[in-house]
Every structure is written in C-alpha cells, then in structure tokens.
Amino acid sequence: MKKRKLIAPVIITVLVCLWLLLYLYAVFFLPEIPLWAKIVGGVSAAALCVIAVYNLVERIKEVRSGEEDDLDNY
16 A cells, blocks of 8 residues: 555656766756856756755655654644
8 A cells, every 4th residue: 555655656756867977968968058158957866866856755654654644633
C-alpha cells in the first residue's frame, strides 16, 4: 500500500529532473548564450534538481512514518 503512494512523486521527480537536465544541456551547448547566462542557468537548474530530489526523500520519509495525512488533523 505504501509503494502506491510513492509512484507519483517518484515519476514527477524523475520527469522534472530530466527536463532540468535537458535545459542544462541546452544552456551549456548553445553558442549564442553569453557566459554569465550559462552560469546562472546552469546553477539554477542544478539547484532545482537537487531541491526536487530532497523533496522526494522527505516525502518517502513521511510515507514510511505514516504522517502523510497530517492535514486531516486541522
């Protein structure tokens, strides 16, 4: 039962990271983009991917501990 609650977050995280990595690839290999824009775009895409993975890990911890329905308490 717990594995079913993790399917959607894992799929969304993988898709978001793939999209960000594609963006990262495009930023670094298009010659008409200035260097400062490549650095800003690369750092922001990498940071967003790290944040998405961190959120996935937190969600997995919530599901394993049984706290996923804490909004029902309010």
